[in-house]
Amino acid sequence: MTFRPDHELHKRRKGRNIGVGLVLVGFVALVFLLTVVKVERGGSLQGFDHTQRIDMVPQGSNK
Amino acid sequence: MSDTSFDSQTREASFGDYFALLKPRVMSLVVFTALVGLLVAPGSVHPVEGFAAILFIALGGGASGALNMWWDADIDRIMKRTQSRPIPSGKVGAEEALALGLALSGISVIMLALASNIVAGALLAFTIFFYVVIYSMWLKRSTPQNIVIGGAAGAFPPMIGWAVATGGVSIESIMMFALVFFWTPPHFWALALFMKSDYSEAKVPMLTVTHGRKVTRQQIFGYTLLLAGLAIGTGFTSLGGPVYWAAAVVLNLLFIKGAWTILRRDEEVAEADNYAAEKSFFKLSLLYLFLHFGAILADAVLMRMGVTFGGLL
The missing domain is CATH 1.20.120 (Four Helix Bundle (Hemerythrin (Met), subunit A))
Structure with missing residues (x-):
């Protein structure tokens, strides 16, 4: 069984697909890392509604 | 599909052709000055947030480069210095450059605002608007002071970097x-x-x-x-x-x-x-x-x- 060699167009398209794929994976990883950082620095925020949790707020604070 | 039909499509762009639309050399100046603006500003930025901010500022700069190439495709075909750019050389279609520029503009501005703050995002949006509309569309072909006023677009990145860290000007x-x-x-x-x-x-x-x-x-x-x-x-x-x-x-x-x-x-x-x-x-x-x-x-x-x-x- 023989295969015809790839046309130049296929090589270019493959390179472009790999490039776009890597960019997308990088973007997802960056958004994930950003989310982790933002959540970690969120402090006394309730996870699901983004409001302060009373029992986490330091005593004596006005907020 | 025959080989003949492939040959008629050989102008399909490669990844590098799209990257060239973003004017990588201009991007390097944007990255450097924005990074200095971010690092010298008072206050601290988490390294991940800082990295993301610089990346999205660079992406915004690249987006404005793509939109500039879309608008200037007619004169880029005339000048020898710009004839090898992706659009005049036939590697990328003008409408593709427009789509890429608009998409990357939106992504970069929204992501910068989310990663850092609204002021930085708004400044990046204004920079793209300034470079594409005020410089490329209005000034470049109408006044010899085009370089002077258009220079503002290249001057915004350190200000954006500073805004990422401080949230202001x-x-x-x-x-x-x-x-x-x-x-x-x-x-x-x-x-x-x-x-x-x-x-x-x-x-x-x-x-x-x-x-x-x-x-x-x-x-x-x-x-x-x-x-x-x-x-x-x-x-x-x-x-x-x-x-x-x-x-x-x-x-x-x-x-x-x-x-x-x-x-x-x-x-x-x-x-x-x-x-x-x-x-x-x-x-x-x-x-x-x-x-x-x-x-x-x-x-x-x-x-x-x-x-x-x-x-x-």
């Missing part, structure tokens, strides 16, 4: 903006003097064409004096430190000397030595901006390490 970020803004005219006009470009064929009103080369030499000197004043003035803000002062004094003296040499030369003398003074002034201008921002960064690093001017001596 201050005298320091305005001075960094002004440094790049007033550096642009002498930098580009020096290039225009020795690059026998075909701007006139493309009907782009460059100062060398509309007002002549003598006026261009005078304008270079005038803007250099303004720039030197601003650079010294920057030393009196919190950006100024021993490294900045040393760099600013030496570089501005050299820059004024270079501009003075250009002012006193005429075309015959310049052509006789193949524009040696203009070329060396252009090279110095690249070093000038890099070292000013490098010095601002060095002083900020020294200060954070607790090294003071007295301590150094």
Whole structure:
């Protein structure tokens, strides 16, 4: 069984697909890392509604 | 599908062709000045947020480059310097460049606002608008001052970097903006003097064409004096430190000397030595901006390490 060699167009398209794929994976990883950082620095925020949790707020604070 | 049908599509772009639309060389200046703006600003930014912010600022700069290439495709086909760009060379369609530019503009602005703050996102949006609409669409083909006002687009990145860290604008970020803004005219006009470009064929009103080369030499000197004043003035803000002062004094003296040499030369003398003074002034201008921002960064690093001017001596 023989295969015809790839046309130049296929090589270019493959390179472009790999490039776009890597960019997308990088973007997802960056958004994930950003989310982790933002959540970690969120402090006394309730996870699901983004409001302060009373029992986490330091005593004596006005907020 | 036959091989013949493949051949008719061989103009399909590669990943590199799309990347070239983003003007990677311009992007490097954007990244460097934005990074300095971010690092020297008071306050701390998490490394991941800082990295993301610089990436999205660079992406916004690239998006405006793609939109500029879409708009200027007609004149890029005429000028030799720009004929190999992706659109005039037929590698990428103009509508593809428009789509990529618009998509990346939206992504970069929204992501920068989410990763850092609204002020930084809004400044990036305004930068893209300024470069594409005010510079490319309105000014570039209508006034010889196009380079001067359009230079603002390249001057915003350090201000955006500063806004990422502080959430606002201050005298320091305005001075960094002004440094790049007033550096642009002498930098580009020096290039225009020795690059026998075909701007006139493309009907782009460059100062060398509309007002002549003598006026261009005078304008270079005038803007250099303004720039030197601003650079010294920057030393009196919190950006100024021993490294900045040393760099600013030496570089501005050299820059004024270079501009003075250009002012006193005429075309015959310049052509006789193949524009040696203009070329060396252009090279110095690249070093000038890099070292000013490098010095601002060095002083900020020294200060954070607790090294003071007295301590150094």
